[in-house]
Amino acid sequence: MKELHYLFTILYLQNSQCTIDIDIPEYQYLSQRLTPEECRRLYASLHFATFDLPAALPTAEKRVPNVPCFKLLAKWDIGTKSWEGNDKSHVDVEHRLRQIGRHDLAKWLNKAVFTKLVVDVNDGLETNFSNETDDKIASKLFQDKRKIDNDWTMYDSIMWTVLAGLIICVALIFGRIIIICCKRRCVNKKAKEEEIMKLLSYESLESDQETIYECVVKSKRPGERDGNNYE
Secondary structure, eight states: OHHHHHHHHHHHHHTSOOOSSOOHHHHHHHHHHSOHHHHHHHHHHHTOOSSSOOTTHHHHHHTSOSOOHHHHHHHHHHOOSTTSSTTOOHHHHHHHHHHTTOHHHHHHHHHHHHHHHHHHHHHHHHHHHHHHHHHHHHHHHHHHHHHHHHOOOHHHHHHHHHHHHHHHHHHHHHHHHHHHHHHHHHHHHHHHHHHHHHHHHHHHHHHHHHHHHHHHHHHHHHHHHHHHHHO
16 A cells, blocks of 8 residues: 555656656655655745755654655655745755755755766767758758759750751751742742733734734725626
């Protein structure tokens, strides 16, 4: 039963707003090395906001319930009132430990918190460096790809030369076709005009021949008449 209650206390401590930089392992270490009297004295002193230990501390110690030390420290840690551990740091606990004569635990707590802080900072720097390295590698690969794409090679020169030659050939072919079509149209038009002129000339010649024939016929008729008279 005690173990189950201890487990619930730890779970509640993990999910609550507590001191800024003290974790469960630190409280476990302190509770295992403080005597019951020292633990009650520490718990009572943490509820005072004064820098020095108050004169009413012995009276406050008598009101501390007789429970395991870890439970007392956890209760103070998760408290939300101004004299409890919410938003406080290890400095408050370290200061009270020195005042109750446990300089060894105060020194250990200070070292443990700062060691953990150094580890967290190093982990953060390594994570940022890893992310920055990945970003740099990706950026470098992208820049190299752009550089490769932008490089002008002999193959590009040959392809552009062939393409330009094909375009010029197609343009010349189309130009040639257009010129031939224009010439054919001009020749056909000229041939039609010549044919029309020939037809007009032929008709004019026939008309002139008919006119001459009629004139000859008319000129012969009076003679024939005179000949008949002489007879």
